Amino acid sequence: MADIRATRIFESPTDAAYFFGYFNTPQVSADGTRLLALRVSRFDRVPEPDDVAEVGWFEIGTAAPVFHKIGESTAFNWQQGAMLQFLGPDFDTRVIWNHFDGSAYRARILDLRSGEHRDVPAIYSPFPDGKAAVTVDFERHAWCRRGYSYGNVMKPEKNVPVVSGDAIWKVDLETGRSRPIVQLSDMMRLCPHSSMDGATHYLEHTTVNPSGSHFVFLHRWRHDNGIHSRLLAANSDGGDVRILNDSGRMSHFCWASDTVLLGYGGRANAVNALRRNRALLKMIFRPLMPFYKRMVKDSSGLAKSLTGDAYYLFDVENPGQLRLVAPSMRAEDGHPAMLPGGRHFVTDTYARAAHGQRPRLFVVDLETDTHQVLDELGSISAYDETPVRCDLHPRVSPSGDIVSIDTMDGGWRRVYAYRLERA
Numbered sequence: 001m002a003d004i005r006a007t008r009i010f011e012s013p014t015d016a017a018y019f020f021g022y023f024n025t026p027q028v029s030a031d032g033t034r035l036l037a038l039r040v041s042r043f044d045r046v047p048e049p050d051d052v053a054e055v056g057w058f059e060i061g062t063a064a065p066v067f068h069k070i071g072e073s074t075a076f077n078w079q080q081g082a083m084l085q086f087l088g089p090d091f092d093t094r095v096i097w098n099h100f101d102g103s104a105y106r107a108r109i110l111d112l113r114s115g116e117h118r119d120v121p122a123i124y125s126p127f128p129d130g131k132a133a134v135t136v137d138f139e140r141h142a143w144c145r146r147g148y149s150y151g152n153v154m155k156p157e158k159n160v161p162v163v164s165g166d167a168i169w170k171v172d173l174e175t176g177r178s179r180p181i182v183q184l185s186d187m188m189r190l191c192p193h194s195s196m197d198g199a200t201h202y203l204e205h206t207t208v209n210p211s212g213s214h215f216v217f218l219h220r221w222r223h224d225n226g227i228h229s230r231l232l233a234a235n236s237d238g239g240d241v242r243i244l245n246d247s248g249r250m251s252h253f254c255w256a257s258d259t260v261l262l263g264y265g266g267r268a269n270a271v272n273a274l275r276r277n278r279a280l281l282k283m284i285f286r287p288l289m290p291f292y293k294r295m296v297k298d299s300s301g302l303a304k305s306l307t308g309d310a311y312y313l314f315d316v317e318n319p320g321q322l323r324l325v326a327p328s329m330r331a332e333d334g335h336p337a338m339l340p341g342g343r344h345f346v347t348d349t350y351a352r353a354a355h356g357q358r359p360r361l362f363v364v365d366l367e368t369d370t371h372q373v374l375d376e377l378g379s380i381s382a383y384d385e386t387p388v389r390c391d392l393h394p395r396v397s398p399s400g401d402i403v404s405i406d407t408m409d410g411g412w413r414r415v416y417a418y419r420l421e422r423a
Contacts (some may be wrong), residue, residue, distance in 0.1 A: 001420065004316055004344070004363050006374035006403065010035060010060050010417035012258035013067075017413040018044045019406045021081020021393065023348075024207070024254045027404050028060070028397035028417065030091040035404060035417055036084050038076060039067055046387050047076055049152045055084060055097055060402075060417060067339045070110055073099040075122070075138075075150040078388055083107070083123055087173075091398045096173075098122045098138075100152040105138045109173060121169070122177040124286040127212040127236070132172045134206045134215055135178070140166055144202040144222075147387045161200045162188070168203050168238065181238025187219045187230075187390060192244060209255045211376075212236055214316060216261055218250060231263065233316045242319040249307055252335045256341055258365075259316045264333050265324060267308035293372060309333065311364075326364045329371055334362070335393050339420070340400035340412050348392035348405070351379035359392050363420075374418065374423035377409040 012018035018037045020027050027036050039054040040047075047053075055071040076082040077100045084097035087109065095110045105122035123133035141149040143159040157163075167180035184203055188196060206213040219230045229250040234241045245265055249341035253263030310330035312322040324330075334347035344363055351359040359379055364371040383389050390413060392405040406418040 004372065004374070005421050006361070006363075006418040007421065008375075008416055009402070009419045010058065010065065010404070010415070012058065012415040013065055014035060014412055014414070016041060016067075018415050019043070019078070019081060019390070019413050020068075020404065020415055021076075021084065021396055022079065022404070023252070023391075023393035024337040025083075025395055026091050026398055027084075027211050027395045028399075028402050029086055030398040031401055032397055032399050033060055033417065036060065036086065036095065037067070037415050038073070038081055038084060039069075040413075043078070043388060044383075046146065047078070047151070049074060049100075051076075053082060055082065055095075057095075069101070069195055070095065070112070071097070071117075073110060074098055075100040075105055077148060077150065078390070079393075085126070087126055088128045088252060096123065096126065098150075100150065105150065105152070107133075107171075107173075115158075118176075119171055121171050121178045123171055123173075125206040125208050125215065126173070127208050129212055131173055132236075134181070134208065134217075135169050135171055135175055136206070137163070137166055137169075140202065141204065144200065144220075145204065148204070161198065166201075166203065168206060170236075170238065179190070182234055182241065184215070184219075187232070187241070190232075190241065191246065193228070195223040195225075195228055196221055199228075205253075207253065207255065208236075209258050209316075213258070216244065216316075217254065229265070231261075231265065231314065233261075233319070240367040242316065243406055244314040244316065244319055245312075245319075245322065246339055247308065251294050251307060253314075254336045254338055254345070256313060256338055256345070261314040261316065262311065262325070262336050262338065262345060263314060264336070265309065267310075267312065269297065280384070311336070325366055326369050326371060329362070329364060330368065332362075335391060336364075337394050337396045337403075339363075339396060346374070346394045346396065346403055348394055350391060351381075351382035351383050351384045351389065353379065359390075359407070360393055361394060361403070361418075364418050374403075374420075377407050378411070380411055381410045383408065 056069040058065045072080040082097040087094040107117040110117040124135040126133040166184040168182040171178040201221045206217045228248040231245040247266040249266030256262040336347040361374040390408040
């Protein structure tokens with residue numbers, strides 16, 4: 001592959017802890033001058049309802065970065081932050097983030113030029129034109145994925161296997177109106193598995209394609225032997241739902257083009273088919289689990305070979321078809337984000353000190369199936385593989401030449417940014 005050099009151009013100061021959240025999200029403005037961040041006073045536990053994250057931005061390229069506060073949020077988590085990001089279509093003048101107003105989860109849209117703001121229902125993924133977003137029920141999500149949700153509202157009636165009326169909603173960011181467009185009940189009837197029976201079901205990880213014509217999401221259910229993750233695509237209004245991967249194993253993904261998705265997961269095989277059959281789970285798989293865990297380390301190359309885990313390309317126009325890419329990275333589950341042109345993507349590895357693994361930032365060439373390390377960082381080993389861990393979660397700027405990450409390099413929660421250049 002053509003050699004790509006990453007030069008670190010920004011480090012958040014150490015006067016407080018700074019972070020951003022999820023990968024594949026516009027943290028840097030389109031003109032490459034401003035970087036969004038959340039500022040907190042502590043990061044040694046899961047955020048509690050009274051914890052406050054200050055919302056603000058830094059100017060990139062200054063010798064002594066100054067945090068410009070623009071708001072606050074008590075609705076945030078370490079993995080996804082507060083869904084803070086620059087809003088389209090220009091990804092430069094407006095910012096959006098989630099917060100809790102004392103009674104409900106809301107999203108604040110702030111115009112950085114005028115200072116004017118307004119609130120709409122909390123969002124998960126905005127459309128590129130900045131006029132709408134898709135979202136989930138964060139009150140339900142708190143019971144399913146606490147590390148990826150907010151704890152301000154904990155309604156016991158939503159702590160059940162299936163919540164009636166649960167759905168993916170589409171939010172009009174101009175009027176604030178929202179409507180359900182993908183019903184959970186419909187997803188449970190779509191090519192059902194026996195492992196769905198009695199399982200806890202939820203929807204999450206919505207991601208909109210570059211043109212805004214489609215979005216993808218995960219339908220997950222927690223059953224007798226873990227979690228089944230099904231990857232699906234729908235058009236912008238929730239219609240024409242298609243299953244892209246039903247192996248049961250799907251983690252992180254991003255759009256490689258308007259119709260092709262790049263993601264890390266498993267493929268259909270005998271092992272994954274066994275995991276999704278409830279009867280076989282009880283008779284065969286569960287009794288073998290202690291032996292399996294002793295013989296195969298979690299996330300080892302052998303384990304990934306058995307489940308078929310790797311990076312694949314999924315074609316929305318040809319559901320169910322997938323193409324293996326970057327085989328040399330198949331044991332490295334990470335958070336991919338595409339670079340302009342569709343040939344390269346950046347991704348990362350987890351901090352797993354107990355296994356001798358440091359967090360690393362990679363760039364991968366899809367044409368040559370080769371990769372190179374852009375940076376290797378430190379972590380706080382006591383936090384590795386815990387709810388307060390810090391994944392790098394690489395984010396590519398709209399211009400495509402800046403990559404930003406969260407890190408605990410140097411023993412503190414910080415934000416770094418790099419400029420990418422061909423050597």
